[in-house]
Amino acid sequence: MRFIESVEELELRLATPSVRDLDSIRRIEGDLIVLGAGGKMGPSLARRIQRAAKEAKASLRVFAVSRFSSADRAKELTREGIETIACDLLNRDEVRKLPLCANVLFLSGRKFGSTDRPDLTWATNTMIPAHVASHYRASRIVVFSTGNVYPQVKLDSGGSLEGDAPCPVGEYAQSCLGRERVFEYHSQRHGTPCLLFRLNYAVDLRYGVLVDIARKVYAGEPVDLTMPAFNVVWQGDANSYALRCLEYCTSPARPMNVTGPEIVSVRRAAEFFAREFKREVLFRGEESERALLSNASLCHSLLGYPEVALGELFAWVAHWVARGGESLNKATMFEVANGRF
């Protein structure tokens, strides 16, 4: 197996378009804008699209919008030919000045700190969608959402399906359902084609559920079993799905679960890393019979399985953590079962 040895290699891997991406971008008409591009996923997503456009000789402009509190991040994107715009999406007047594009990938959101500032979480996750859905009513929009809109389900259920009733636990998850509802309303009202991209845990080696577990095991800290299982997907695959979902936007808006095909046991994952690191594994908490799980068979049937298999992802994470690879120090808090982030 070929491992990833450096941040440069990781960035390259995340941003290299697949054959499917190239096919899709050849069919997509019009410019593309990524809103909320300054976070964990946006930069590699924007770069992947820009590279796909270049390789496919597709003549579209790619814009990346965020507050860009880190100016370096904006500069890195500009160097690649992406047009960056600093904008506070909470400000409706600023949103109205954004260039109209046929294709929108909406990533903006707020999760951590939701317990301390629920007002800011609700504003970010529901007011920004209102500004964006109104300004981009003539576009097609892939709206990043989360599997947290579902209730926790039994481990043998196979995970929640798109047709299951949402039942979000806690204010973060409730505000994410609010985000979906705002886009659904505008989709109905203006006929805007939308897809609600219910993502469960992207892994990029610097962060993600597998990384959280691996780092705990490596440091000899106990792994919490309260949330006993999870789904994950390689961030490069999540990026690819996001781009290709533009072709599946509909009015009324349709939800789509986006994650890998496996339900992964926290205990088994920790035991794997313990073997790799030759360490003892410590556990804490009671394993519940329920977990936050999604069934992404619709995504896989329309867009194919992820290109990076779960076993490969495990091996990459183990190698990265053991060699002291960079961490964003942003824990996913996947073990939180009461919805308080």
Ligand SMILES: NC(=O)c1ccc[n+]([C@@H]2O[C@H](COP(=O)([O-])OP(=O)(O)OC[C@H]3O[C@@H](n4cnc5c(N)ncnc54)[C@H](OP(=O)(O)O)[C@@H]3O)[C@@H](O)[C@H]2O)c1
């Ligand atoms: N990563 C995952 O595994 C995962 C799982 C489920 C769902 N999601 C959802 O997928 C989306 C993208 O994920 P992510 O991990 O990249 O999230 P993230 O790291 O939180 O990035 C979201 C970005 O949105 C931007 N933003 C927030 N408020 C803004 C404002 N007022 N104006 C302009 N930009 C604003 C921020 O960039 P600036 O600071 O530059 O403004 C922020 O970095 C998020 O909505 C997240 O909730 C992610």
